[in-house]
Amino acid sequence: MTTPGKRPGTAESTTAAPVISLQHVRKVYGGAAGEKVALADITFDVARGEFACVVGPSGAGKTTLLRTMAGLAQPTAGAALFEGTPLRSVPPGIGVVFQDYGRSLYPWLSVARNVELPLKVRGVPKAERAERVAEVLTSVGLADAGRSYPWQLSGGMQQRVAIARSLAYRPDLLLMDEPFASVDAQTRFELEDLILRVRQEFGVTVIFVTHDIDEAVYLADRVIAVSKSPGVVTEIVDITLASPRDQITTKADPAFAHYREHLLGLVMHP
C-alpha cells in the first residue's frame, strides 16, 4: 500500500501554493460571425485540501470554467495555473467527474476495467492495479460490481463508478461538473455524503460545480459565486458549518439557512 489516507500537504505543507490559481481568466468563443464571451474575468485560488463549490445560474459559463481548470480548454486571456504551472493540457494529477455518467463511462468495458483504465495507461503493474481497483470500488460502496457493465447499474451507481475511476490514480485535484444533477433526490443525498467521505479518505482537493445552492453550502468549505454570462466572480463566501456535515442537522442549522439566503440573493439578483 502506498500513501493511504492523509496526503502530504494537508497539515504539514510548508508552501501555501494553491492547487489551482485562476488569474483574470477570460474565455471567448467564436470568431468573425459573432463572439460569445463565456468568462469575462475570473480570479480565485483553491488551496490544497479545500472543498470549493462554484455556483452560478445556467449560462454562467460554469462548464467552460471547469474545462479550463481541467486543461481541456485554454483561456483566451489571463492565466490558469495548476500547482504553479500554466495548464497547457490535462496534467496527470487532475481527475474529472462529468455530469453525464452515461456518456463518460465506457460501455464496452466492465466496471472494473473502466476503473482500471487510467492505471493501465500509467503503467501500474497488474497486481497493484487489481488491488487499487478493489480499494476504490470498496470506497464508493461497489465492492461487488466490478464484473458488471456500467449500463447494468442504476444512475447513482454509475456515477459512483465514475468517481471511483477518477480516484483510482490518486489525483491531487478532483473536478466535478454538476455530477449529481441527473439522479433522484434520495440518491443525491447519498452521493453528497459519499463525496465528503472519500474526500477525507483520499485527502483530495475538490472543486465542485453546481447550480444547486443547498448542495454547494452543504458540501463546501468555500463557495465561489459566479454571475450570469459573461461570467465574473461576484463573491467568495467562507462556509464555517461544523464538520462532519449531516443531511439533517447541518441543514437544520440556522447558519445554513443564512448562507443559503445570502447566496440565493447573489445568484438571482447579482
Added chain:
Amino acid sequence: MVLFLVWWFWSAGSKSLYFPPLSQILKSVWDQWVIGPARAQLATSLEHLLVGYVIAGLVGIGVGALLWSLRYLRDATSPYLYFLYVLPAPVLVPAAMTLFGIGFTMKVVLIAFAAVWPTLLNTLDGMSGVDQVKLDTARVLGVSPAGRVLRVVLPAASPQIVAGLRNSLQVAIILMVVSEWQAASDGIGYYISNAQQSFDYVGMWSSFIVLAIIGIIANLLFVAAENRALHWHYGARAVEGRNR
C-alpha cells in the same frame, strides 16, 4: 423449408432440360461439390473470398481511421472516394484483367477493391460520430493520442464498423463469383458459366445451392463473431429501450 418441399415435389417428375428435378440437383451437389471434382473449384473460390475480404476489412478500417484523423486528407480525397464508391465494381473486371492477368492476384484485388468501400465509409462515419465527452474523459484519464484511437474511438465506432464489414462481406461474395465469370480457369463462377455453356443445367443449379450455403454459413459465422464482439452494445441498447 416449405418452398423447398414444393420445389422437390413440383420438379420430381420434370423432364424439362432447364428445370431438372431437385433430387438430381441435390445428388449433384453431393457428387460434384462434396466428394467430387468441383471441390477444388470451391476451395479456390473460398480462398479468393477469404484473402480478398480480410484485405478489404483491414484496409477499410485502417484507411477509414487515417482519413478520420487527417481532416485535410479527408477533404482532399472525398470526391475521388465517392467516385470509386459509386462505380459498379464488376465493370472493373476487364481493367483488372489487363493489369493483373486472370490469376489469384486479379481476383483478390478485385474482391478487396469492391468490398473495401462499405467498411471504409462506415469506419469514417462511425469515428466522426464519437461522443466528445468520451474523448475528453480519455484525455483526463491520461490516455495517449494513439491510445485514444485504440481504446476509445475504435470501440465506440465498432457497431458501425461491424455494419460496414457485413455489407463488405456481401459485396465480396458477389465479386468472388463475378470475377470468375469471364476471367478464370477455375472457381465457382467459372464452373457456373461452364455448366451453362455446356448445357449442364443440373450442374448450374447445384452451384446455386452451393453458393446459397456459402452465403448462409458466412453469415452465421459473421453473426456469431458480431454477437461476441458487440454484446455490450446490444446489452446497453436493450437497457435503453426498457427505460424509454
